[in-house]
Amino acid sequence: MKVAKFGGSSVASGEKFKQVAKIVTSDPERRIVVVSAPGKRFSEDTKMTDLLIALAAKVQLGEDYMNEFGQIVDRYREIVTELEMSTDILSDIMANLQSIIDIHKHDSFRLLDCIKASGEDNNAKLMAAYFNHLGHEAYYVNPKEAGIFVTDEPGHARVLPHSYQEIEKLKERTGILVVPGFFGYSENGNMVTFSRGGSDITGSILAAGVKAALYENFTDVDSIYSVDPRIVKNPKEVKEVTYREMRELSYGGFSVFHDEALEPVYKLGIPVCVKNTNNPSAPGTFIVPKRKYSDTPVVGIAGDTGFCNIHVSKYLLNRELGFGRRLLQILEDEGISYEHTPSGIDNISVIMREHQLTPEKEERVFSRIQTELEVDELFIERDLALIMVVGEGMNSSVGIAAKATEALARADVNLEMINQGSSEVSMMFGVKSEVVPKAVEALYNAYFNNVYSISYTNS
Amino acid sequence: MKVAKFGGSSVASGEKFKQVAKIVTSDPERRIVVVSAPGKRFSEDTKMTDLLIALAAKVQLGEDYMNEFGQIVDRYREIVTELEMSTDILSDIMANLQSIIDIHKHDSFRLLDCIKASGEDNNAKLMAAYFNHLGHEAYYVNPKEAGIFVTDEPGHARVLPHSYQEIEKLKERTGILVVPGFFGYSENGNMVTFSRGGSDITGSILAAGVKAALYENFTDVDSIYSVDPRIVKNPKEVKEVTYREMRELSYGGFSVFHDEALEPVYKLGIPVCVKNTNNPSAPGTFIVPKRKYSDTPVVGIAGDTGFCNIHVSKYLLNRELGFGRRLLQILEDEGISYEHTPSGIDNISVIMREHQLTPEKEERVFSRIQTELEVDELFIERDLALIMVVGEGMNSSVGIAAKATEALARADVNLEMINQGSSEVSMMFGVKSEVVPKAVEALYNAYFNNVYSISYTNS
Known part of the structure; x- marks a missing residue:
């Protein structure tokens, strides 16, 4: 069983959704799919998460937020239209957003956290619906249903140890399971987000819970590079890197992979592969417990x-x-x-x-x-x-x-x-x-x- | 006014006493002399301080200590004889040692501290008597009389700030003042020693108190060397070194100068000169607030x-x-x-x-x-x-x-x-x-x- 996580740029448009579906269905081992909120489609584009933050700000100020609300729904609408799916799902998304606003409008901290999390949540619903639309058995699985229980620290949630037994039960389920990244549920039922970039964390927790053979992390680059390509042109690709090395590189500013995300898989020795959604045949970079150091002492x-x-x-x-x-x-x-x-x-x-x-x-x-x-x-x-x-x-x-x-x-x-x-x-x-x-x-x-x-x- | 401190090897024998007297009297600015206990005369020799420690050990055990007591007196006797002085002073030294034993024999910690300090104390008395013997105006000045007041931590005494005003009064005195190194007096009148090598500390405190133009530290090498001569043969001599550099070198194992000793003179910017008793015309090493770094960035x-x-x-x-x-x-x-x-x-x-x-x-x-x-x-x-x-x-x-x-x-x-x-x-x-x-x-x-x-x- 493999867990495949798709980052924001990999689920930014209908076109990208098609690519994701092609990748997931090409390997029957890819059974758990984690999605981020829609990212940028072009460099000046706005990420869904930033649209949601703008919406939360308006609600907090008690101002009219219909413009921001509309932009968000439009963004999902474009994807649905591109995929030639029924627009019924948009009513669900709108109802979901409105209910978050109604419940939390007087608690601005919680409001922001839940509105942000909805970006991933609604995108996962959309992705599951698209798999169904293509005729595949697939289910949206809410993190509570999946068993991702966390500390009640909005923006800094940490997974609770008993989650892993719950998550393991997902192995008994059939079809493709689509789980939104970025958040879990506290013991008292609140949606609580991880730190930003936390969809990587969700994927890692799920991979550890189901003891996946591989955790695939799909992004928009062919591999991790040995140095920032903005500083050195065409740098060497990293084929293999150990968890410890990856953690040091992340600390040193490598942003391709959220560094806290490695902890759950690190403990079980589950390998991670960073791959390109737009070029899935490229081998990518493997993050592994050990590698051969002889040819490349410095990674x-x-x-x-x-x-x-x-x-x-x-x-x-x-x-x-x-x-x-x-x-x-x-x-x-x-x-x-x-x-x-x-x-x-x-x-x-x-x-x-x-x-x-x-x-x-x-x-x-x-x-x-x-x-x-x-x-x-x-x-x-x-x-x-x-x-x-x-x-x-x-x-x-x-x-x-x-x-x-x-x-x-x-x-x-x-x-x-x-x-x-x-x-x-x-x-x-x-x-x-x-x-x-x-x-x-x-x-x-x-x-x-x-x-x-x-x-x-x-x- | 200069303060000149003579280390153990510089006052180890009558011959060395003569050399010290020649050095001190050759410069009328050399008004305060600090002496250690007699050190080794040859490499297998035993230092006075170690003879005193052996004596204290016997007293503590309640065993007969006349053999150790005798060795100590003999050591002073040899010096006195070599200098063709009256042996009357030996009675004073014996009485002093015996009184320390009688007072502190039931407090083994204090006993050891006071017996050790007597090595410097009695040697200072001897040195002052020798100056007098040569016809110079000179006085033994006990640290209490000099104004060296310290914390009551035997083996780790620290000077108390009000000492400096007391010490400054020494400037009004005439003649050569000979002060024993290594110890001061606590507020309640106890002799208390500095850490080992602490005669350097005494000299530094006195130099700071009288705001000396120079603190001369006489030892048995021509200068401080840029590296341990046991590792590198004939290493470069250090002509000038800053306080900060000296402290780092001492920390790194350079034993020529006790590192804590620099603090009092450092605060007033009083230069220190490390010189050789056996070759006083060699320029020695100056320890100074600032030096020119251009030619020797590394010292x-x-x-x-x-x-x-x-x-x-x-x-x-x-x-x-x-x-x-x-x-x-x-x-x-x-x-x-x-x-x-x-x-x-x-x-x-x-x-x-x-x-x-x-x-x-x-x-x-x-x-x-x-x-x-x-x-x-x-x-x-x-x-x-x-x-x-x-x-x-x-x-x-x-x-x-x-x-x-x-x-x-x-x-x-x-x-x-x-x-x-x-x-x-x-x-x-x-x-x-x-x-x-x-x-x-x-x-x-x-x-x-x-x-x-x-x-x-x-x-």
Whole structure:
């Protein structure tokens, strides 16, 4: 049994629905289909999810929302018309939307969450109806019916462990089961969404629940690339990547696959294949528990911006038991999570995602560090980026660091930070945001094109 | 006014006392002299401090201690005889030792501390008497009289801030003032020692108190070397080093100067000169607030062993607010201080000095990490060393990291960890202990002999 998830661009139009149906019905093992809400059909197009957010905003403001409501229904209508299906289903969709508005209009947080989830939900109904229209046995399966139970944290739901036994029962059902992505149900019956991009999570949970042979993740690229194609033209395709490598690449800014989504399949060792809906015969990228590292020790290079660094120093700091712990406690009290804490003897840097540090939080954090820790020096460095060189094969390989630092020096990239050694899967470099493209390109050329090589000369 | 401190080997014999007197009297600015206890005269010799520890041990056990007592007095007697001084002073020394024993024999902790401190104390009395014997105006000044007040933590005393006003009054006195190093007095009148090597601390406190023009630290080497001479033969002498660089080098294993000792003079910007008692005309090494970095961006390479690394990993660890803080709390609860915490996305390494981790503490720490943090993976890596490349001039210098990693790769040194970026003064590499000599040598050759150089070839 395979679980196939189709992303927003794969279900953006009637034409795409036809392609999905062709893919699903071409392999009888493809029994569970997870769909996103309709995505963009062209680069200036608006995603269904954004139309829904606009609708929720109008409802919250108590303003007339018929225009936004109409746009949403029109978007589904176009798909139905393109597929030459009966428009009866549109009344169901309209009734569903209206009932969400009526129930939640006084709870703007819940309203937004349920309206967003309806994008996937109604699209799954449409997809199931299209399979039926083509004469296939297929069913829309609501996440509650499927057994996807989650914590009641709208926008951050986490699957509850007992879901998996429930989901396993889907194996007994016949036909194609179409499940909307992006949300589950809390114990007290609320629709609750995962974080954005969470349809990947739904697919992964279902694949784990039914112990699928393969979790196929259909998107709009032939494969995952070893580097961002906007930085390096025609980069090398990644044929195989391990879960751990994928997680590091996602963290480093690879957006093709939602990183939290790997957890359920990772635990069971279920392989994932990222494929192109528009070119399903291309082999795609396999995400697997283990791969052969010999030919490609490094699998990819990622770079992500939006970090900052709070730097503190204090003479004889390293003699103070509890200094680091108290520093982290101050951040925790403000709900700020940090990424890394490289340290010297008398100084610590705390690297974090910059957006977390609102001006108010920054002021409170700085004032507490100053008064409670009595530091000699305290400053913030903004506009930092982290660049990750990822590959399980580089573990304890002499010279890997030399290759990277040499390539970066050659490209005249100044290193704010090097972090290597804790993770066996990656090496991390902190640089100023503006040098990310040249740094990433230099590293790509070093590892994938062998452009620079060290030669040793005695002088 | 200069403060001149003479280390153990500089006051180990009558011959050395003569040398010290010659140095002190050759410059009328040398007004405050700090002495250690007599050190080794030859490599198999026993230091006075170790004789005193042996005496304290016998007293504590309630055993006959006349043999140990006799050895100590004999050691002073040899000096007195060599200097052709009256032996009257030996009675004072014997009475002093006996009174410490009588007062503290039932408090073994305090006994050890006071007996150890007597090594410096009696040697200072001897030195002052020798100056008088030569016809110079000189006075033994007890630390209480000098105004060195400290916290009541035997073996770890810290100077109390009001000491400095007291010490400043020494400027009004005439003659040469000889002060014993290594200890001060608590508010309730106890002799309390600094950590071992603490005579450097006494000198620094006195230099800060009298706002000396220079703090001279006389030892048995011509200068501080850029690398351990046991690893690299005839290494480059360091002419100038900043306080911050010196602290990093001390941390990295340079033992020539007690690192805590720099704090008092650092705060006032008083320069320190490390000189050789046996070759006082050599310029020595100046420790200064700032230096010119242009010709020597890297000032020294140090390597220290005895570290270990506790490694934890957990899937999606970086989403858990407070994980790092709770990990550090567990260590703090056991009184374990850590050095560095390099981290990946889903893992953290905590690097600490290995001796802290007794088998019992290790067991408790591991069990708490496992149960409270529910980690996926937990292990300890032993026999680690930290190698530091130190130099203020390497701050934001492109290619410094490349030079180091290239040299290490060339020497076939596998890097367990790289830590660069928090400190502007150093770059740190974690390696297995057994490769320290070859790693240090490779780095020395790269920075000081330019043995390896990077050349770039397109292939």
